[in-house]
Amino acid sequence: MVSDGVSKEDFRIDFEYPKEKPEACIDSLKDEDPSDFHYTSTNPLGPVVECHLLDPSFILCEDPVPLYGPGQTGQQPSNDSYHNEGKCLRMGGYRAEHIEFTNVKCRVLPCIECRGSRSFSKLTPCIIYTGHYFLTTLLYSIFLGVVAVDRFCLGYSAMAVGKLMTLGGFGIWWIVDIFLLVLGVLGPADDSNWEPYY
Structure with a gap:
């Protein structure tokens, strides 16, 4: 066994606890x-x-x-x-x-x-998170975007009603919203960021 010249007795840490430890x-x-x-x-x-x-x-x-x-x-x-x-x-x-x-x-x-x-x-x-997940919103937009679930989820209620009444803007508004989400133009209405974990 090789010794490096330092014994266990030489090693010490100077540390003081306060006089009264909080209960x-x-x-x-x-x-x-x-x-x-x-x-x-x-x-x-x-x-x-x-x-x-x-x-x-x-x-x-x-x-x-x-x-x-x-x-x-x-x-x-x-x-x-x-x-x-x-x-x-x-x-x-x-x-x-x-x-x-x-x-x-x-x-x-x-x-x-x-x-x-x-x-x-x-x-x-200056970032706040309010429970909006990008992946969930993207899936809403792809599968339920025709009935405006993605816009309701993000907090754009007035636009969502218009999209719902026209069945996704006759399909055009539905496709445009998918691209807006992927490009990062469309986000939560309350200026919050996407949640970092899925």
Whole structure:
């Protein structure tokens, strides 16, 4: 057996738990604020990760809020301070360069140990998901587009009634909607993006 010169006694990690460990893991956060607890470590290579670097499954963030309602536009604000408040001038976009970013407030979930402040701001894309799936909508358009199920699904009720009454615009509107979906021109009426998982 070859030894590399490092014994088990030489390896140690400098890590300090706080004097009072929160009972949140046991009692599910009675009246305590989870942002009051700070875990400190003197070793930057130690086992505790910075709170703002945690995986998104361990933090809870507010959703970005549109500055105006869905489909509405308004005057451009004189400064960009709305980006620091978690608000977006325009939601979504189908290309990466068209997506805005904003700062939202996040906090670490209870019982997750991390180093630093448990409440912080995080730069987040202005994207919302409202349960619209591209594949499902495309299948609706192909098989049930003649009776306007695809338009009803996306939230275009007025157009859907017209398409329904004319049986898919005598077949033309039905074919055009399939191409509009595939090309990315037709999307949800509430300016949300397609759900990322099928």
